[in-house]
Amino acid sequence: MINSICKNKKLCTGCTACQAVCPKKCISMIEDKGGFRYPRINMDICIQCGLCQKTCPVNNPIESNGVMKSYAIRNKNKRILKKSTSGGAFSAFAMYAFERNGLVFGVGFDDKLKVRHFGIDLSEKNRLAEMICSKYVQSDPGRTFTEVQNALQQNRLVIYSGTPCQIAGLKSFLKKDYSELITIDLVCHGVGSPFVLQQYLKYMSEKYHSRIVDVRFRNKTYGYHSSTMKLTFENGKEYYGSARVDYMLKAYFSGICSRNSCYECPYKQIERCSDFTIFDSWHINQVSDITEDDNRGYTNIYVHSQKGAELISKLSKFWDIVETDTEITRTLDGSMIDHYPPKHPKRDEFIAMLHEQSIGLAGKKYLNITPKDYFIEKSKSVLYHAKLLDKVVGTIRKKV
Numbered sequence: 004m005i006n007s008i009c010k011n012k013k014l015c016t017g018c019t020a021c022q023a024v025c026p027k028k029c030i031s032m033i034e035d036k037g038g039f040r041y042p043r044i045n046m047d048i049c050i051q052c053g054l055c056q057k058t059c060p061v062n063n064p065i066e067s068n069g070v071m072k073s074y075a076i077r078n079k080n081k082r083i084l085k086k087s088t089s090g091g092a093f094s095a096f097a098m099y100a101f102e103r104n105g106l107v108f109g110v111g112f113d114d115k116l117k118v119r120h121f122g123i124d125l126s127e128k129n130r131l132a133e134m135i136c137s138k139y140v141q142s143d144p145g146r147t148f149t150e151v152q153n154a155l156q157q158n159r160l161v162i163y164s165g166t167p168c169q170i171a172g173l174k175s176f177l178k179k180d181y182s183e184l185i186t187i188d189l190v191c192h193g194v195g196s197p198f199v200l201q202q203y204l205k206y207m208s209e210k211y212h213s214r215i216v217d218v219r220f221r222n223k224t225y226g227y228h229s230s231t232m233k234l235t236f237e238n239g240k241e242y243y244g245s246a247r248v249d250y251m252l253k254a255y256f257s258g259i260c261s262r263n264s265c266y267e268c269p270y271k272q273i274e275r276c277s278d279f280t281i282f283d284s285w286h287i288n289q290v291s292d293i294t295e296d297d298n299r300g301y302t303n304i305y306v307h308s309q310k311g312a313e314l315i316s317k318l319s320k321f322w323d324i325v326e327t328d329t330e331i332t333r334t335l336d337g338s339m340i341d342h343y344p345p346k347h348p349k350r351d352e353f354i355a356m357l358h359e360q361s362i363g364l365a366g367k368k369y370l371n372i373t374p375k376d377y378f379i380e381k382s383k384s385v386l387y388h389a390k391l392l393d394k395v396v397g398t399i400r401k402k403v
């Protein structure tokens with residue numbers, strides 16, 4: 004009798020493949036204390052067909068490929084580059100799809116500032132801005148796997164971007180390879196808790212006495228190498244905070260709020276089932292003949308399929324591109340290709356405290372932000388306003 008789907012609940016990534024495949028629509032995704040969604044079967048309706056267990060990519064891993072070619076790219080559109088996490092690779096793929104009446108699936112915020120996947124076509128091109136920039140919280144794929152299948156059955160080009168576990172889920176659900184499907188995954192540090200994000204936004208909204216209208220986890224005001232969280236409030240105020248002092252970023256990078264599967268992620272390998280893997284290019288002047296790093300960002304791209312290799316040359320109008328060495332980029336920029344975020348010993352306590360107290364109090368107790376951290380953060384802002392930040396960051400980076 005089927006009463007659980009994934010062979011080990013701790014490894015369930017919440018990809019939604021089981022929910023999408025169920026012929027009786029009797030699987031719901033239910034949030035745990037961290038706001039992470041897990042499947043639950045309505046046993047009154049289940050017909051014990053076993054499709055969910057067979058489709059789960061944790062139970063039955065799908066075929067993955069190594070890296071055929073590696074590149075670093077920068078989007079030619081300056082406005083897009085500024086808004087993108089690194090070099091704006093995702094937007095270049097999206098523009099290509101729009102020109103071919105394709106659909107683009109990516110991650111943005113809904114009107115309650117919850118992180119979700121959604122799909123857009125040319126008529127909603129202005130919503131691409133919502134997808135640009137990494138959100139370090141688990142996204143809800145919703146019904147997008149079924150929407151992708153419907154579009155592919157009508158022979159439409161589809162670009163789907165997500166974490167490696169989401170791409171594995173999508174591919175398991177689709178069961179066959181479609182020539183019109185392009186998948187893009189990320190080098191994935193892990194995903195943070197949706198519940199922690201909501202508590203953080205509530206706290207910041209109260210602190211600034213205003214509704215939050217925009218959230219950017221990797222804003223480039225201080226440059227690519229010093230990117231920060233940026234919140235924009237309805238009353239016109241703006242907040243900037245780096246991973247050194249910002250409660251959400253600090254919680255994310257200290258491993259205190261990731262999904263349990265991220266601490267034992269089955270996708271931590273260079274081989275992928277996607278067509279492309281994109282990730283930060285922190286060392287452009289060491290992986291290419293570009294000598295000057297102007298602090299505006301590049302994206303590393305690994306190509307995993309013939310389809311991907313053929314597509315690369317068709318995007319040259321959208322980006323500047325250089326070929327790189329896979330092993331060098333892996334060593335310099337790809338530590339999270341095969342490393343797990345360390346699980347913070349107080350993870351569960353931190354999340355439990357947030358059900359009772361504000362992130363201001365929980366942050367003080369668990370996140371270890373020191374007066375020195377606040378001092379460095381303040382100095383950064385002073386240097387920026389004195390137009391000296393680039394020079395100082397450049398000097399420090401040369402020494403490292």
Ligand SMILES: Cc1cc2nc3c(=O)[nH]c(=O)nc-3n(C[C@H](O)[C@H](O)[C@H](O)COP(=O)(O)OP(=O)(O)OC[C@H]3O[C@@H](n4cnc5c(N)ncnc54)[C@H](O)[C@@H]3O)c2cc1C
Pocket residue numbers: 086087088089090091092093094108109110111118134135136137138139140141142164165166189190191192193194195281282283284302303336339
């Ligand atoms: C949760 C997460 C963890 C990451 N960890 C690392 C890492 O450890 N090392 C590293 O080098 N790079 C990591 N990245 C990738 C990096 O942040 C950039 O996304 C990448 O460099 C591409 O940037 P870009 O400028 O080309 O694209 P951008 O324009 O910034 O596009 C971002 C893309 O990511 C998608 N996306 C945004 N948020 C999510 C989400 N929550 N879940 C799924 N997809 C999302 C968007 O749909 C879009 O396709 C991570 C990204 C995410 C979302």
Ligand code: SF4
Pocket residue numbers: 005024025026027028029030044048049050051052053054055056
């Ligand atoms: S066994 Fe079949 S009917 Fe039951 S939950 Fe799984 S997919 Fe749905």
Ligand code: SF4
Pocket residue numbers: 008009014015016017018019020021022042058059060061172
């Ligand atoms: S298919 Fe995805 S959501 Fe369903 S049990 Fe497996 S990992 Fe979890």
Ligand code: SF4
Pocket residue numbers: 016166167168169191192193194262264265266268269270271
């Ligand atoms: S670390 Fe692994 S399990 Fe966690 S979101 Fe990334 S790919 Fe999925």
